[in-house]
Amino acid sequence: MSPRSAHPALPENPLPLRGAAVSGPLERAADDGGQDRLAFWAREAGQLHWDTGWDQVLDWTDAPFARWFTGGRLNVAYNCVDRHVEAGHGAQVAFHWEGEPGDTRTITYAELRREVCRTANALLCLGLTPGDRVAIQLPMIPEAVFAMLACARLGLPHSVVFGGFSPAALQSRIDDAQARLLITADGQYRRGGAEPMKANTDEATRGTPSVEHVLVVRRTGTDVPWTEGRDLWWHDLVDAQSDEHTPEPFDAEHPLFILYTSGTTGSPKGILHTSGGYLTQAAYTHRTVFDLDPDTDVYWCTADIGWITGHSYIVYGPLANRATSVMYEGTPNTPHEGRHFEIIEKYGVTVYYTAPTLIRTFMKWGEQIPARHDLSSIRVLGSVGEPINPEAWRWYRTHIGAGRAPIVDTWWQTETGAVMISPLPDESCAKPGSAQAPLPGLSAKVVDDQGRQVGNGESGYLVLDQPWPSMLRGIWGDEERYRATYWSRFADQGYYFAGDGARYDADGDIWLLGRVDDVMNVSGHRISTAEVESALVSHPAVAEAAVVGASDATTGQAIVAFVILRAGADPDLTAALREHVAQEIGPIAKPRQIMVVPELPKTRSGKIMRRLLRDVAEHREVGDVTTLADASVMDRINAGLSGGQQDKAGPA
Numbered sequence: 001m002s003p004r005s006a007h008p009a010l011p012e013n014p015l016p017l018r019g020a021a022v023s024g025p026l027e028r029a030a031d032d033g034g035q036d037r038l039a040f041w042a043r044e045a046g047q048l049h050w051d052t053g054w055d056q057v058l059d060w061t062d063a064p065f066a067r068w069f070t071g072g073r074l075n076v077a078y079n080c081v082d083r084h085v086e087a088g089h090g091a092q093v094a095f096h097w098e099g100e101p102g103d104t105r106t107i108t109y110a111e112l113r114r115e116v117c118r119t120a121n122a123l124l125c126l127g128l129t130p131g132d133r134v135a136i137q138l139p140m141i142p143e144a145v146f147a148m149l150a151c152a153r154l155g156l157p158h159s160v161v162f163g164g165f166s167p168a169a170l171q172s173r174i175d176d177a178q179a180r181l182l183i184t185a186d187g188q189y190r191r192g193g194a195e196p197m198k199a200n201t202d203e204a205t206r207g208t209p210s211v212e213h214v215l216v217v218r219r220t221g222t223d224v225p226w227t228e229g230r231d232l233w234w235h236d237l238v239d240a241q242s243d244e245h246t247p248e249p250f251d252a253e254h255p256l257f258i259l260y261t262s263g264t265t266g267s268p269k270g271i272l273h274t275s276g277g278y279l280t281q282a283a284y285t286h287r288t289v290f291d292l293d294p295d296t297d298v299y300w301c302t303a304d305i306g307w308i309t310g311h312s313y314i315v316y317g318p319l320a321n322r323a324t325s326v327m328y329e330g331t332p333n334t335p336h337e338g339r340h341f342e343i344i345e346k347y348g349v350t351v352y353y354t355a356p357t358l359i360r361t362f363m364k365w366g367e368q369i370p371a372r373h374d375l376s377s378i379r380v381l382g383s384v385g386e387p388i389n390p391e392a393w394r395w396y397r398t399h400i401g402a403g404r405a406p407i408v409d410t411w412w413q414t415e416t417g418a419v420m421i422s423p424l425p426d427e428s429c430a431k432p433g434s435a436q437a438p439l440p441g442l443s444a445k446v447v448d449d450q451g452r453q454v455g456n457g458e459s460g461y462l463v464l465d466q467p468w469p470s471m472l473r474g475i476w477g478d479e480e481r482y483r484a485t486y487w488s489r490f491a492d493q494g495y496y497f498a499g500d501g502a503r504y505d506a507d508g509d510i511w512l513l514g515r516v517d518d519v520m521n522v523s524g525h526r527i528s529t530a531e532v533e534s535a536l537v538s539h540p541a542v543a544e545a546a547v548v549g550a551s552d553a554t555t556g557q558a559i560v561a562f563v564i565l566r567a568g569a570d571p572d573l574t575a576a577l578r579e580h581v582a583q584e585i586g587p588i589a590k591p592r593q594i595m596v597v598p599e600l601p602k603t604r605s606g607k608i609m610r611r612l613l614r615d616v617a618e619h620r621e622v623g624d625v626t627t628l629a630d631a632s633v634m635d636r637i638n639a640g641l642s643g644g645q646q647d648k649a650g651p652a
Contacts, residue, residue: 091109100329130254180211281418298326301313411500451495465496527589531585544564548562
């Protein structure tokens with residue numbers, strides 16, 4: 001790789017930096033007029049290694065298709081691995097990997113470089129050339145990172161498919177991307193047992209003529225079906241390769257990956273991200289939101305690489321910043337409910353980034369479990385995936401953060417590529433449940449139906465009113481769908497519509513209200529499911545809650561709640577819970593029905609499948625359950641309801 005060239009001059013008329021100039025990585029200062037948005041992002045991009053400097057920071061002439069750092073060339077994998085080794089950090093640990101059965105691996109940056117080079121050389125042996133797509137369906141094992149980085153090194157856009165997705169879901173994603181290679185494993189460990197993967201991928205590839213080879217990692221040692229000439233063992237092909245490879249630079253807009261959004265209906269929606277802008281913002285937000293010190297921090301993001309959080313905050317952001325990370329293969333209660341806290345104690349984790357759903361699960365299991373472990377190393381806590389309710393926020397800070405660790409409640413999406421709205425860890429005015437404000441260099445608004453910004457204390461739609469470096473570059477193969485889905489609602493203003501509801505509080509801070517389709521219309525009143533869930537969970541007897549809107553002949557929609565009670569709680573308190581919600585929000589938010597259930601239907605990433613609960617609430621046959629972490633949970637819910645565990649009271 002050639003030395004980074006000098007950066008060219010910035011354009012004469014850059015976009016203004018809304019909210020303000022930044023004199024340090026953790027400051028939100030008032031704009032002094034001497035800085036601007038494009039200069040800000042030029043400085044952040046300058047933290048990376050560029051083989052060729054850019055001609056223009058942002059080309060927005062073909063909006064809504066952005067081009068960032070046009071003319072610049074870099075190699076993403078080189079930025080994540082090689083440059084750290086060349087700078088003398090090869091002995092630093094990149095990953096402490098913990099397998100579900102208890103096996104471990106410690107991978108230094110020098111070892112990571114060797115493994116990525118071997119993997120890249122193996123992919124070259126298969127005849128892949130820049131631009132070819134590679135599908136990856138692997139468990140949370142180091143080979144998943146090696147594969148992603150090898151693809152990035154060679155300019156091969158990867159499509160990582162969550163390991164829990166069905167053969168049909170995998171097939172549709174392979175077909176849409178026309179992937180030439182599939183990388184998978186013989187099996188994966190889940191809840192103490194080995195589950196098949198290769199057999200499922202074989203079912204998926206029966207109808208995918210684009211796949212020429214299937215590269216298989218041996219993880220569980222189980223017998224697998226085999227197609228001679230097509231299937232290859234990872235250890236046979238990759239381990240035999242040279243551990244030297246010279247990467248070549250690619251254009252800043254070269255496709256880096258396609259990631260299909262979860263929970264969509266109809267044809268897959270492949271979100272396209274490119275190289276230079278994505279890596280710039282992923283790295284910037286990772287070090288800024290978590291106040292990262294690469295020399296001392298041990299960072300753990302508990303997501304799966306199959307989701308955008310895993311891409312940006314397990315792989316690309318942390319590695320670009322030379323972080324030492326923890327990577328865990330299994331479920332949080334295998335072999336016991338203290339597994340996460342055991343890992344935090346073992347590795348001295350300082351930054352812990354997880355989802356509100358898991359936090360509420362920890363609450364349900366009880367504060368005595370984290371209390372058994374030394375969690376004093378933690379200095380920053382993070383929340384991702386959905387709005388965190390204030391009760392969970394306070395429990396998280398008290399029992400995981402010892403009442404002192406700040407919580408960064410991050411808002412972003414697969415489409416944004418990186419965090420957009422979040423408190424900063426050095427700010428003393430944190431508000432439990434509020435993401436607060438856009439990060440420096442970024443901009444967001446809450447607007448009404450006409451696109452006008454609402455006032456403090458008012459609710460509306462969250463929009464992004466300025467382009468950002470890690471923004472999606474489209475939907476793979478479907479330009480019109482991209483325009484229609486994200487840009488048509490506020491086309492006159494040129495705003496990106498996030499699909500989320502939000503409100504400003506009296507101070508002008510942002511509170512996320514969840515997806516707009518998770519906003520219920522009860523007698524003409526718009527009520528967020530997240531608000532009602534938060535009210536329910538604030539009751540001391542409730543461990544977790546999920547709320548849906550069900551069709552109602554009188555009110556249009558009625559609120560139906562599903563609750564999990566804490567151990568020892570009186571199961572006959574649904575009437576009290578309805579009154580509690582009325583006191584917390586108002587009588588209009590009182591649920592028509594509250595059902596006490598043993599569990600909630602969740603995907604493996606921890607998201608509650610409210611679609612299935614809506615089926616129950618509206619007395620329909622329950623739909624597809626293949627993406628659930630435990631498909632039998634719906635049977636248990638239905639069994640509990642048929643046994644009388646529900647409240648049939650109507651609205652007061």
